Amino acid sequence: MSAFVHMLRCADGSYYVGSARGESLDRRLAEHQAGTHAGYTYHRRPVTLVYAEWFDRIVDAVAAERRIKGWSRAKKEALIAEDWDRVQFLAKRPAARARSSNPTTSS
Structure with a gap:
């Protein structure tokens, strides 16, 4: 069974990162929108899917979730x-970033 990591933009502008098993993201997104689980997104609805990545194994999706959760807002x-x-x-340490040029978004 496949798994995925997903990132949602909440109504308050914050980001939620989660992972789950399944073949489709639709059911999990519907649960977030409906407030099925009293968690982070419950009082921050509606939510919008902004990123998703599929994996063959749940352990890989959970590892990606944990890694992304530790990222800064800018990196997300x-x-x-x-x-x-x-x-x-943004993956570089601050001192290394200071020594290199800051890439800009599309010009």
């Missing part, structure tokens, strides 16, 4: 925008 937004140069730049 670079991932959403598929700005891989910026994701890579």
Whole structure:
């Protein structure tokens, strides 16, 4: 059974990152929208799917979820925008970022 990691933009502008098993993201998104589970998104609805990635194994989706949850807001937004140069730049330590040029979004 496949699994996925997903990121939602909440009504308050925050991001929620989660993972789940399944073949389709539709059911999980419907649960978030309906407030089925009293969790982070319950009082932050409606939510919008901004990123999803599928995996063959749930352990890989959970690992990606944990990794992304630790990212800064800027790095999450670079991932959403598929700005891989910026994701890579933001992955550097602050001192290394200061020494290199800051990549900009599309010119």
